[in-house]
Amino acid sequence: xxxxxxxxxxxxxxxxxxxxxxxxxxxxxxxxxxxxxxxxxxxxxxxxxxxxxxxxxxxxxxxxxxxxxxxxxxxxxxxxxxxxxxxxxxxxxxxxxxxxxxxxxxxxxxxxxxxxxxxxxxxxxxxxxxxxxxxxxxxxxxxxxxxxxxxxxxxxxxxxxxxxxxxxxxxxxxxxxxxxxxxxxxxxxxxxxxxxxxxxxxxxxxxxxxxxxxxxxxxxxxxxxxxxxxxxxxxxxxxxxxxxxxxxxxxxxxxxxxxxxxxxxxxxxxxxxxxxxxxxxxxxxxxxxxxxxxxxxx
Amino acid sequence: xxxxxxxxxxxxxxxxxxxxxxxxxxxxxxxxxxxxxxxxxxxxxxxxxxxxxxxxxxxxxxxxxxxxxxxxxxxxxxxxxxxxxxxxxxxxxxxxxxxxxxxxxxxxxxxxxxxxxxxxxxxxxxxxxxxxxxxxxxxxxxxxxxxxxxxxxxxxxxxxxxxxxxxxxxxxxxxxxxxxxxxxxxxxxxxxxxxxxxxxxxxxxxxxxxxxxxxxxxxxxxxxxxxxxxxxxxxxxxxxxxxxxxxxxxxxxxxxxxxxxxxxxxxxxxxxxxxx
Numbered sequence: 001x002x003x004x005x006x007x008x009x010x011x012x013x014x015x016x017x018x019x020x021x022x023x024x025x026x027x028x029x030x031x032x033x034x035x036x037x038x039x040x041x042x043x044x045x046x047x048x049x050x051x052x053x054x055x056x057x058x059x060x061x062x063x064x065x066x067x068x069x070x071x072x073x074x075x076x077x078x079x080x081x082x083x084x085x086x087x088x089x090x091x092x093x094x095x096x097x098x099x100x101x102x103x104x105x106x107x108x109x110x111x112x113x114x115x116x117x118x119x120x121x122x123x124x125x126x127x128x129x130x131x132x133x134x135x136x137x138x139x140x141x142x143x144x145x146x147x148x149x150x151x152x153x154x155x156x157x158x159x160x161x162x163x164x165x166x167x168x169x170x171x172x173x174x175x176x177x178x179x180x181x182x183x184x185x186x187x188x189x190x191x192x193x194x195x196x197x198x199x200x201x202x203x204x205x206x207x208x209x210x211x212x213x214x215x216x217x218x219x220x221x222x223x224x225x226x227x228x229x230x231x232x233x234x235x236x237x238x239x240x241x242x243x244x245x246x247x248x249x250x251x252x253x254x255x256x257x258x259x260x261x262x263x264x265x266x267x268x269x270x271x272x273x274x275x276x277x278x279x280x281x282x283x284x285x286x287x288x289x290x291x292x293x294x295x296x297x298x
Numbered sequence: 299x300x301x302x303x304x305x306x307x308x309x310x311x312x313x314x315x316x317x318x319x320x321x322x323x324x325x326x327x328x329x330x331x332x333x334x335x336x337x338x339x340x341x342x343x344x345x346x347x348x349x350x351x352x353x354x355x356x357x358x359x360x361x362x363x364x365x366x367x368x369x370x371x372x373x374x375x376x377x378x379x380x381x382x383x384x385x386x387x388x389x390x391x392x393x394x395x396x397x398x399x400x401x402x403x404x405x406x407x408x409x410x411x412x413x414x415x416x417x418x419x420x421x422x423x424x425x426x427x428x429x430x431x432x433x434x435x436x437x438x439x440x441x442x443x444x445x446x447x448x449x450x451x452x453x454x455x456x457x458x459x460x461x462x463x464x465x466x467x468x469x470x471x472x473x474x475x476x477x478x479x480x481x482x483x484x485x486x487x488x489x490x491x492x493x494x495x496x497x498x499x500x501x502x503x504x505x506x507x508x509x510x511x512x513x514x515x516x517x518x519x520x521x522x523x524x525x526x527x528x529x530x531x532x533x534x535x536x537x538x539x540x541x542x543x544x545x546x547x548x549x550x551x552x553x554x555x556x557x558x559x560x561x562x563x564x565x566x567x568x569x570x571x572x573x574x
Contacts, residue, residue, distance in 0.1 A: 015436070015444075202433050208393060209496075210421030211448045298395060298416070 015206070016199055016219050025191040025224075026231035029184060029278065033235025034242075036180040037274055041243050043173030044267035050166045053159060059133040060155045061126045067149040068119040076147035077122035083146045084124065087139055089132020096123035181281065188224060188282045192289040195220055203294070213294040220290050221283050228282035232275030240271075335405070342366040342402070343500060343531045344390065349399030351385055351556075359385045360556045363399070367533065372526045372545050375535040377553035383535040384428060384504055386553065390533065391425045391502045392416055404499070421449050424498030424530075426506045430489040432477040438464060438488045439473040445496040463491045466521070468514070482509040490518055494525055501525060503534045507541065519544050 063080055067073035077095060084093045101120060109118065132139065133156070140152045156163075196203065206216055247262075263271070344367040351360040360382045367373055375383050388394045389401060392408065401408050403419060411419075424445070432441045443460045447453075464473050467487040477485055486509045493501060501522065507515035515538070523545050526532045533551075534541070542550060552559045 015433070201431070205431055205433055205444070206448060207417075208391060208420060208425060209445045209448045210417040210419075212417045215448065295413070298393065298413070 015202065016195075016223060023191070023194070025187060026227045026234070028187050029228050029231030029282070030234040030238070032180050032184045032187065033232045033275060033278055034239045035235075036177055036184075036278075037236055037239035037271055038242065039173045039176035039180065040271055040274060041239070041263055041267075043170050043177065044263045044270065046166050046170040046173065048262055048264050048267065050163060050170065053163060053166070059128045059130055061128065061133075061136065061139070062153045062155065063124040063126060063143055063147075064151045064153065065122040065124075065147055065149050066151055067121070070119075073119075073122050073149070076149055077124065080143050080147040080150050081124055083142050084126055084139070087132070087142060089129040089135070090139075091127040091129060092125075094125045096125060184278060185281060185285045188228070188285040189289050191227075192220060192224060192286045193293065195223070196290060196293050204297075207294075207297060213291050216294060217287050217290040221286050224286040225279050225283045228279045229275070232278040236271075236275045340366070341369050343369040343371075343404060345400075345402040346389075347400040349389070349396045349401055351382075351389065351394065352397040358397070358556060360389075360396075363558055365551060365558060367531055369531055370526070370529055371531055372523070372548040373531075373533040374542050374545075374548055374550045375533055375553065376537070376539070376542075376550060377559070379537075381553040382556040383553055385556075387425075387502050387504050387533070387535055390500070391423050392420050421445070421496065422499045424493035424496060424501045426486075426490050426493045426501075426503035428504040428508070428535075430477070430485045432485055432488055432492075434477050437474045437476060438469055438480065438484075441477070441488050442491045442495055444492060449496060459495060463495050464488075467491045467518070483511065483514060486510055487514070487518070490521065494521065494530075497525075497528075498530055501530050501532045503532070505536055506534060507536065507538060515541070516544065 063084070065073050065077045065080065067076060081093050081095055084090055101123060105120065126139075128136075128139070133154075136152070136154060143150045143152060203216055243263075346363045346365050349360060349363040350358045352358045363386070375386065377383055385394070389396055390403075392403075395409055399409070404422065406419075408416075408419065433444065436444070439460055442463055443456050446456055446459070461470065461473065464470050467490060469484060469487055469491070472480060472484060475484075477488070480488065486506065490503070490506055493503065503522065506522075507518055510518065519534075519541060522532050522534065526545075536542075542548065
């Protein structure tokens with residue numbers, strides 16, 4: 001029954017007794033929203049991390065000159081760097097200094113590593129455009145032609161399992177968010193049906209006086225929206241607290257990898273929008289449930 | 299008569315109400331042209347033709363009912379308990395659809411009418427339920443105001459007519475009382491006030507004086523009579539035969555075992571078909 005343009009006003013809101021509709025629904029929605037925000041934050045953080053990994057080191061290769069004789073090693077490193085700089089699609093070429101290599105090796109061979117006669121390869125970090133990265137064989141051939149001791153390591157190769165894991169976790173988080181949305185909708189359906197049963201007498205009276213289905217549905221929609229807003233805000237505030245706490249701990253760890261899993265600004269906008277989305281979802285589901293149930297009455 | 303004057307004043311305040319276009323904000327139930335023609339031709343606000351009503355798969359509660367109610371008429375519906383009076387009234391106030399037969403209300407066939415048009419027709423009918431059916435968490439004032447709110451009357455326009463109607467049924471000082479704190483008679487008066495406040499075109503009352511003292515019964519019947527004089531068609535189901543003599547122009551329908559029992563035929567109007 002779609003008639004009845006007029007909405008019930010403030011006084012009509014009392015047509016359903018206050019406080020009896022709510023029951024456990026706001027708290028269930030609070031729990032759902034808490035978990036949804038955490039799952040969404042994890043998904044957004046992982047998506048950010050995947051993007052940053054790809055941007056920062058996904059198109060990077062490392063050229064190692066594995067030559068025991070220092071003079072030849074230095075000569076080949078210089079020739080390889082010159083060749084790389086002339087190749088198309090090469091964004092930057094950065095020979096890694098001996099000090100940096102010493103720092104990298106220090107945890108394994110101690111502070112005297114490079115001063116000893118231990119042969120250590122020369123390293124060159126090369127950032128490529130995605131197109132150049134796709135044609136890596138051409139670069140490899142060019143480098144080996146001028147530096148036979150060169151070996152080109154593609155960072156994306158050893159990052160692939162990590163990127164795959166991050167991708168899987170990201171989709172898992174998205175799946176969890178969808179499940180939570182479904183569970184929230186199911187909760188609202190059950191709450192709306194229970195409310196209809198509780199207030200069946202009042203609804204029948206309203207119907208017999210000429211109230212349309214839409215008028216009756218609006219009464220329930222408003223109540224369910226208020227419950228959803230309360231639950232959504234409680235869940236969001238709790239989840240926000242947890243996220244801030246986790247963020248501080250990750251910062252304290254100083255891990256570059258974990259630190260890259262930060263939520264971008266638009267991600268925060270999405271998270272803040274979740275309670276409002278929850279309210280809209282609850283209103284829509286309640287409306288459809290109630291209209292469908294009322295449609296079975298005469 | 300003083301009471302009638304008071305009631306006229308109450309009606310006068312109703313006349314100032316801003317009401318939505320009947321019957322349902324212009325969107326769900328305006329009588330169509332064919333219905334209007336039928337109404338004009340027959341003068342019957344209600345017409346039953348061979349109507350039967352069956353609950354589930356049981357025997358028919360109402361069988362082969364054929365009668366019509368004139369627009370502006372006053373009718374008493376009598377009969378023993380279990381005769382089907384309440385079922386007949388439910389058909390009239392659109393709580394049920396018949397299992398068979400034709401029912402015309404305000405000139406339109408309501409048996410095949412779409413659901414979306416029913417609210418508009420219900421707003422034209424006032425109902426006094428046998429068991430009152432007041433909304434338990436609402437005050438007497440809000441219960442009486444309910445039909446006006448459903449019809450779209452603004453809150454600021456509610457106070458005067460509702461207060462006057464409560465005063466007329468002797469409950470001015472009980473406006474804020476909830477039904478649980480009212481006596482049976484008081485609840486019945488609230489139910490009657492709720493049924494008549496919307497100035498219905500058809501008033502259906504199921505044992506409206508069953509729980510009130512004779513003086514209040516007389517007063518309530520006078521209210522119905524006054525409404526009837528203003529054009530409302532009234533049908534009152536009752537066991538109280540004394541009531542019948544109080545409205546001189548009233549006609550009687552007698553039900554017995556789900557059928558019209560009127561051996562003389564003098565007290566009912568036979569159905570008339572509209573000319574095509």
